[in-house]
Amino acid sequence: MKVSKKVILEFPKHTWDQPVIYTLHSKHHLTFNILKAKITPKSEGLMILELSGGREDFERGIDFLKELGVRVRYLAADITRDEEKCTHCGACTAICPTQALYINRDSMEVIFDKEKCIGCELCIPACPFRAIELKF
């Protein structure tokens, strides 16, 4: 059975120069779609990606990451926006890694495209009006 999940990977410092994602693909046969990456030489790094593959390969790949000391978090939360509270200030659009929140240049309204949302929660603290909520 095929598994496809969106995950946040937090890399410890000692992994910055290791071919971690390449190993997930070559050794564990997982395919990936990188949604956001912040890797700085000799520092901790962060990556948001969609990982897909057979269930056993997926589990082995996640075990490989954990053994390396990579922190793995799954994105499964449901993000909603309270239209009454949103003032379309645009603050959330700068932080959204997938452009699920973006400004419509014609109307200057902030659009929330739920299909693109990966539930990373970065927009929740970014909203000064507490318009974005997390539902389980």
Ligand code: SF4
């Ligand atoms: S949770 Fe917020 S910041 Fe993250 S993808 Fe969804 S809308 Fe964008």
Ligand code: SF4
């Ligand atoms: S930061 Fe909050 S109020 Fe501003 S556009 Fe985004 S959701 Fe709306």
